[in-house]
Amino acid sequence: MNIRLLNDSDAQVYREVRLRALKNDPDAFGSTYEQEETKPLGHIIERIHHTKDQFTLGCFDESNTLVGIVNFSRENRLKTAHKGNIYGMYVEPQFRGRGVGKALLLALIERATKECEGLEQIHLTVVSNNKSAKRLYVSLGFEVYGIEPHALKFDEQYFDEDLMILRLRLLN
Numbered sequence: 001m002n003i004r005l006l007n008d009s010d011a012q013v014y015r016e017v018r019l020r021a022l023k024n025d026p027d028a029f030g031s032t033y034e035q036e037e038t039k040p041l042g043h044i045i046e047r048i049h050h051t052k053d054q055f056t057l058g059c060f061d062e063s064n065t066l067v068g069i070v071n072f073s074r075e076n077r078l079k080t081a082h083k084g085n086i087y088g089m090y091v092e093p094q095f096r097g098r099g100v101g102k103a104l105l106l107a108l109i110e111r112a113t114k115e116c117e118g119l120e121q122i123h124l125t126v127v128s129n130n131k132s133a134k135r136l137y138v139s140l141g142f143e144v145y146g147i148e149p150h151a152l153k154f155d156e157q158y159f160d161e162d163l164m165i166l167r168l169r170l171l172n
Contacts, residue, residue, distance in 0.1 A: 018044075069104075121165050
């Protein structure tokens with residue numbers, strides 16, 4: 001497995017994985033397949049464009065196929081710049097349970113802490129009934145600090161989301 005920063009040339013393959021994610025696990029994301037499939041490639045390039053405060057990592061298998069993705073974005077306001085957010089985490093179903101998600105998150109945490117001076121905490125949200133994802137996040141030190149009832153609504157069904165935090169100061 002090879003984890004690396006995605007760049008403009010990865011936009012098309014990222015888009016394909018993202019669309020599969022939305023199709024395979026529609027209740028796990030705030031966006032929908034229908035919303036994303038019509039977005040031009042330029043939008044995807046903007047999404048994965050990296051700076052020290054925003055980046056997308058991808059995990060590639062031995063045949064250089066993208067099998068996992070995760071995004072990071074640091075808050076940009078003066079009073080919230082100590083916080084960052086993880087979003088869009090996805091691992092292709094046939095690669096789950098092999099440590100891909102954990103490796104992606106560890107690489108993200110390492111990069112974020114090195115690149116983002118003053119970063120103290122990383123936040124994420126996860127659908128409350130997604131037990132395997134929650135187990136992964138907890139194993140890396142994330143803690144639930146709240147629950148947003150009815151955070152998502154899809155096909156007339158509501159989904160609560162757990163709000164999770166990783167306090168980096170405790171790691172230093």
